[in-house]
Amino acid sequence: xxxxxxxxxxxxxxxxxxxxxxxxxxxxxxxxxxxxxxxxxxxxxxxxxxxxxxxxxxxxxxxxxxxxxxxxxxxxxxxxxxxxxxxxxxxxxxxxxxxxxxxxxxxxx
Amino acid sequence: xxxxxxxxxxxxxxxxxxxxxxxxxxxxxxxxxxxxxxxxxxxxxxxxxxxxxxxxxxxxxxxxxxxxxxxxxxxxxxxxxxxxxxxxxxxxxxxxxxxxxxxxxxxxxxxxxxxxxxxxxxxxxxxxxxxxxxxxxxxxxxxxxxxxxxxxxxxxxxxxxxxxxxxxxxxxxxxxxxxxxxxxxxxxxxxxxxxxxxxxxxxxxxxxxxxxxxxxxxxxxxxxxxxxxxxxxxxxxxxxxxxxxxxxxxxxxxxxxxxxxxxxxxxxxxxxxxxxxxxxxxxxxxxxxxxxxxxxxxxxxxxxxxxxxxxxxxxxxxxxxxxxxxxxxxxxxxxxxxxxxxxxxxxxxxxxxxxxxxxxxxxxxxxxxxxxxxxxxxxxxxxxxxxxxxxxxxxxxxxxxxxxxxxxxxxxxxxxxxxxxxxxxxxxxxxxxxxxxxxxxxxxxxxxxxxxxxxxxxxxxxxxxxxxxxxxxxxxxxxxxxxxxxxxxxxxxxxxxxxxxxxxxxxxxxxxxxxxxxxxxxxxxxxxxxxxxxxxxxxxxxxxxxxxxxxxxxxxxxxxxxxxxxxxxxxxxxxxxxxxxxxxxxxxxxxxxxxxxxxxxxxxxxxxxxxxxxxxxxxxxxxxxxxxxxxxxxxxxxxxxxxxxxxxxxxxxxxxxxxxxxxxxxxxxxxxxxxxxxxxxxxxxxxxxxxxxxxxxxxxxxxxxxxxxxxxxxxxxxxxxxxxxxxxxxxxxxxxxxxxxxxxxxxxxxxxxxxxxxxxxxxxxxxxxxxxxxxxxxxxxxxxxxxxxxxxxxxxxxxxxxxxxxxxxxxxx
Numbered sequence: 001x002x003x004x005x006x007x008x009x010x011x012x013x014x015x016x017x018x019x020x021x022x023x024x025x026x027x028x029x030x031x032x033x034x035x036x037x038x039x040x041x042x043x044x045x046x047x048x049x050x051x052x053x054x055x056x057x058x059x060x061x062x063x064x065x066x067x068x069x070x071x072x073x074x075x076x077x078x079x080x081x082x083x084x085x086x087x088x089x090x091x092x093x094x095x096x097x098x099x100x101x102x103x104x105x106x107x108x109x
Numbered sequence: 110x111x112x113x114x115x116x117x118x119x120x121x122x123x124x125x126x127x128x129x130x131x132x133x134x135x136x137x138x139x140x141x142x143x144x145x146x147x148x149x150x151x152x153x154x155x156x157x158x159x160x161x162x163x164x165x166x167x168x169x170x171x172x173x174x175x176x177x178x179x180x181x182x183x184x185x186x187x188x189x190x191x192x193x194x195x196x197x198x199x200x201x202x203x204x205x206x207x208x209x210x211x212x213x214x215x216x217x218x219x220x221x222x223x224x225x226x227x228x229x230x231x232x233x234x235x236x237x238x239x240x241x242x243x244x245x246x247x248x249x250x251x252x253x254x255x256x257x258x259x260x261x262x263x264x265x266x267x268x269x270x271x272x273x274x275x276x277x278x279x280x281x282x283x284x285x286x287x288x289x290x291x292x293x294x295x296x297x298x299x300x301x302x303x304x305x306x307x308x309x310x311x312x313x314x315x316x317x318x319x320x321x322x323x324x325x326x327x328x329x330x331x332x333x334x335x336x337x338x339x340x341x342x343x344x345x346x347x348x349x350x351x352x353x354x355x356x357x358x359x360x361x362x363x364x365x366x367x368x369x370x371x372x373x374x375x376x377x378x379x380x381x382x383x384x385x386x387x388x389x390x391x392x393x394x395x396x397x398x399x400x401x402x403x404x405x406x407x408x409x410x411x412x413x414x415x416x417x418x419x420x421x422x423x424x425x426x427x428x429x430x431x432x433x434x435x436x437x438x439x440x441x442x443x444x445x446x447x448x449x450x451x452x453x454x455x456x457x458x459x460x461x462x463x464x465x466x467x468x469x470x471x472x473x474x475x476x477x478x479x480x481x482x483x484x485x486x487x488x489x490x491x492x493x494x495x496x497x498x499x500x501x502x503x504x505x506x507x508x509x510x511x512x513x514x515x516x517x518x519x520x521x522x523x524x525x526x527x528x529x530x531x532x533x534x535x536x537x538x539x540x541x542x543x544x545x546x547x548x549x550x551x552x553x554x555x556x557x558x559x560x561x562x563x564x565x566x567x568x569x570x571x572x573x574x575x576x577x578x579x580x581x582x583x584x585x586x587x588x589x590x591x592x593x594x595x596x597x598x599x600x601x602x603x604x605x606x607x608x609x610x611x612x613x614x615x616x617x618x619x620x621x622x623x624x625x626x627x628x629x630x631x632x633x634x635x636x637x638x639x640x641x642x643x644x645x646x647x648x649x650x651x652x653x654x655x656x657x658x659x660x661x662x663x664x665x666x667x668x669x670x671x672x673x674x675x676x677x678x679x680x681x682x683x684x685x686x687x688x689x690x691x692x693x694x695x696x697x698x699x700x701x702x703x704x705x706x707x708x709x710x711x712x713x714x715x716x717x718x719x720x721x722x723x724x725x726x727x728x729x730x731x732x733x734x735x736x737x738x739x740x741x742x743x744x745x746x747x748x749x750x751x752x753x754x755x756x757x758x759x760x761x762x763x764x765x766x767x768x769x770x771x772x773x774x775x776x777x778x779x780x781x782x783x784x785x786x787x788x789x790x791x792x793x794x795x796x797x798x799x800x801x802x803x804x805x806x807x808x809x810x811x812x813x814x815x816x817x818x819x820x821x822x823x824x825x826x827x828x829x830x831x832x833x834x835x836x837x838x839x840x841x842x843x844x845x846x847x848x849x850x851x852x853x854x855x856x857x858x859x860x861x862x863x864x865x866x867x868x869x870x871x872x873x874x875x876x877x878x879x880x881x882x883x884x885x886x887x888x889x890x891x892x893x894x895x896x897x898x899x900x901x902x903x904x905x906x907x908x909x910x911x912x913x914x915x916x917x918x919x920x921x922x
Contacts, residue, residue, distance in 0.1 A: 011916065021652050025912060059656070061652065062626055
């Protein structure tokens with residue numbers, strides 16, 4: 001098939017994730033961190049800091065960013081880009097809320 | 110060299126000396142008398158000292174070094190008994206000093222209403238540090254009641270401060286509304302309502318008949334026979350110039366010491382007067398701005414100049430945190446017109462008084478941002494007919510589009526007064542910045558004095574710096590906590606207490622955080638401060654804790670965790686070791702290692718396994734070792750007199766006792782203890798945060814050691830005789846550190862910053878304070894000593910340890 005479609009997979013409901021927190025989704029060998037912000041927006045990043053692979057899901061969530069627990073890199077939840085003077089990016093995944101359910105797009109296979 | 114004698118070391122004479130030394134440091138040989146046993150401090154800031162928002166040390170203007178550097182002969186704590194103008198000598202209690210020029214700067218004395226009981230112990234005035242300390246002491250008694258007589262500036266600042274210290278406070282005021290000399294009735298009402306919301310009772314139209322009590326004050330009786338209970342009565346009904354010495358010396362005295370505009374007394378050209386004690390054509394001066402003007406004039410004239418002092422209009426601000434009030438000029442003139450704006454919902458009241466199209470007075474309550482601008486219009490006598498329609502909305506609404514605050518400051522004329530206390534105008538500040546290349550707020554304060562007294566104009570000064578320097582200016586005279594705020598850690602801690610802020614949201618709202626929910630630097634710090642300050646009321650916010658404290662284990666570089674159970678005092682048993690061995694086998698834990706703190710670390714545990722690991726350890730009686738915490742970590746011990754032939758005390762027992770008493774407490778940074786049974790010091794107690802060296806006669810307590818990034822031997826706190834005392838001192842020291850240090854600041858850094866002697870003063874020399882620290886620690890432990898592992902084994906935060914979903918690779922394809 002040549003038509004690329006997004007596959008949305010339900011991974012849980014909003015209340016599963018604490019505000020300003022994250023939960024993990026295992027996807028094969030990969031771990032994806034799903035974040036919930038102060039104002040209930042949801043984002044998904046691969047759970048790997050571009051610096052030294054730190055588990056971003058364990059970091060502190062503030063405004064639109066998460067601070068990696070290993071060496072305090074600040075990563076944008078929206079783009080996966082490192083902020084400030086640090087350089088690097090982690091993979092981000094489309095995610096949306098539908099009636100409280102969290103749907104994750106694991107991409108064009 | 111000419112001899113200059115000054116009587117009184119207050120703010121006016123202090124400023125005089127500064128000018129004098131600046132103009133000609135070698136002109137005079139100066140002797141300075143002061144009845145108070147200390148030098149010049151910023152008396153305006155006694156209110157923040159009373160409320161606990163500042164310490165005395167922070168308000169000292171001239172310290173010993175300053176006097177020594179300028180060769181001032183200080184005669185502090187010595188009363189002057191006489192001025193002998195014939196022989197040109199000043200007679201002090203400890204001897205005479207001859208003068209060529211004499212300056213009388215005796216200030217003012219509080220007015221005491223002549224009622225029965227006014228001399229009872231417990232009746233104080235509010236003029237100096239001793240009064241302030243007496244009030245602070247009286248407020249220490251739980252449930253104590255205070256009556257403040259006088260609802261003027263000083264009385265209300267005293268009332269607010271005492272209330273913040275937890276006293277039950279009533280204000281008795283003679284007039285129909287508060288601060289009647291500065292405020293009109295409407296603003297007086299808003300002020301009364303705000304004070305009542307803070308729990309201060311206000312009684313206007315009340316006249317004091319007597320102060321009651323036998324051997325100390327017990328109450329206050331009003332003319333209408335109402336009575337109030339009181340453990341403390343503060344008399345703040347006004348001041349009068351202190352003129353006794355001048356009268357005795359035969360100088361001309363009206364209400365104050367009569368002077369010429371050149372600051373000279375009328376009948377002796379070698380005797381001058383300055384400050385609150387003077388009387389210029391019937392005018393007295395109580396606010397600091399004119400006193401500083403006088404000081405400048407006098408300094409020039411003492412050096413042969415011919416400057417004259419011209420009184421100016423004055424603006425008033427009340428220094429009570431959280432109340433914005435501003436009043437300037439005249440609002441009782443005849444033929445006046447008025448413009449009034451009220452916004453009840455926002456509790457804003459503004460009143461402008463006009464005469465002949467000129468602004469002559471302004472009263473503002475709730476929103477005082479335009480105070481300086483209005484005051485400027487008053488002083489310049491500007492014609493406001495063009496902007497009369499929109500005048501009351503403030504500067505931002507003049508000339509079309511509203512200006513942002515920065516543009517408003519930019520639009521101020523060069524002679525606009527920025528600092529009312531020190532009479533510093535915009536042009537002077539801007540010049541100082543550009544000519545002297547100043548970049549920090551402290552530099553500007555040092556060079557211009559702007560915002561150096563009451564500090565209310567700090568924001569304006571910073572805006573000016575920002576305008577002048579552009580991006581080169583960072584307003585961080587104090588290192589801010591992080592990019593989310595301009596406040597430093599100490600200010601934030603102080604304001605959390607002063608404003609009773611009890612949640613992270615409240616802190617960010619009230620202290621005007623610049624981000625919506627903070628960052629990874631400020632959130633953990635705020636969470637700690639709130640946990641420490643409100644142990645029973647604040648709900649710990651786990652999302653504001655670093656991962657290690659959130660999951661009670663140490664994250665490792667590969668995302669796995671390490672787990673360290675507590676081994677009290679480093680003592681273990683076969684049963685415990687067997688349980689650890691079983692856990693290691695069961696969960697395939699790859700590495701087991703002894704830590705530097707005499708316990709066992711299991712490394713490489715997967716996060717999902719943590720609750721099961723803890724469950725097994727918990728069954729064997731283990732609790733969390735908090736090896737991950739900004740909190741009490743280990744208490745290292747040696748075997749002491751149980752086994753060792755050199756041991757002098759039961760060092761192991763004391764170590765275990767300390768650890769069982771203190772485990773679970775959160776601290777600004779990690780805290781490691783050690784107890785050595787003799788000075789051979791096998792437990793290495795002399796490089797710990799707190800250490801004990803046992804000796805035959807008792808216990809030597811050490812603190813502020815370090816053996817990490819820096820290496821530092823401990824300081825000795827003191828020696829005590831019993832284990833009980835050792836426990837009390839160490840716990841009190843820890844609590845003092847918990848309450849005063851900045852987040853992530855180890856004990857050795859904190860103690861060095863505030864001074865080792867200050868720690869000794871509060872912990873060793875002041876038994877009552879020590880006891881209070883101890884009690885507060887014990888109280889907070891009631892909420893802190895919960896084993897986090899067993900909580901999580903029973904299901905708390907279980908979301909932390911499980912993936913939300915497992916998506917097979919195929920599902921998405």
